[in-house]
Amino acid sequence: MKPASRLSLLKPSPIRAITDGTPPGAIPLGLGEPTWDLPEPARLALLRAPGPCGYVPHAGLTDLRKAVAAFHGATVDEVLITTGSQGALFALFQAWVEPGTKVLIPDPGFVAYPALARMAGAVPVPYALSPDRFRLDADALLQVLAATPDASAVILNLPSNPTGGGGDLEALRRVAEACVARGLLLISDEVYRDLHFGVRPPGLREVTDRGVVVSSVSKGWGAPGLRVGWAIGDPAWLTPARVVHGYAVTGTATPAQWAALALIEHSDAILAEARAGIRERWEALAAALREHLGQTVSPPDGTFYHFMPLPPSAQADPLAFALKLRDEAKVVVIPGLAFGEGGRGHVRLSFAATPEQLSEGVKRMAPYWRG
């Protein structure tokens, strides 16, 4: 058997290399998902399922589209419901990224971006984040854009997986203006935007409605398994993506859309609780880093990721170091290199774990930083 040649474009995930083979008793600080229970409104909505469970329109359940539109200050026709934000990204890439063109992606950045670009027949081109806190650096991005005449799309991720860094309005405005001027698809992945520590990080729609924002109920609303996400933008961008998404999956599971609607309708309470939860976890992590490593850290702009500098001795082979942490210290963290060359000097530590796991995890890791 020989799979289609396009499969060779997809590299094995370095995250899998760490998480597969996790020994029993290891503390999972590699997780990229909420660990708390599905909020009650979604559980009730799933129980109360009305009569038939039919298909819904390809663009999504109308009431859910209305709720998402209201949440984002958009109109209903600017909303496409998708199977996770990943479904939105896939559909947008397939619909708009011409084979042979280039897609600008953050480095370090979410591992799916280069894979999605390659699946669309394009070449991912990395742009650096700011050297201090790994935030959006408009100068760095615009420099790469200027040197890439055959770019078809630019991806932002605010705040970022894996760094937690956001961007300021001025940086967003400059990037948006450049993309609009060139007619490029600008996608802002804002799945973590509502998981912040007091100040909501800026989002693309604050500076333009000419790009496309993608998000989902997977992070802030604590429901990654529902697989409900969306794209918000000009229907001219969304309609071709809706066609792709429709042929790929017909539509996102109808009960999942009922549950997502219940979540969005209770956004104020659910998001406030999620933020309180990550704050408590962040404080446990910060206290453990102070106690065991003497480190003083400030919270990310959003997300549940701490991008932690590696000890100098680990920089030559970060993957080997992470495997050693996993197998000897029994703590799973993800080497920053998994997210691109720009992450080489760091590991991503997820504080979606419980406060107890965070304290114990840092205690176990500390000797490897000190020694």
Ligand SMILES: Cc1ncc(COP(=O)(O)O)c(C=O)c1O
């Ligand atoms: C930055 C980012 N974007 C998109 C996704 C995809 O999430 P979902 O498809 O569950 O919305 C993830 C998942 O980890 C992510 O970290």
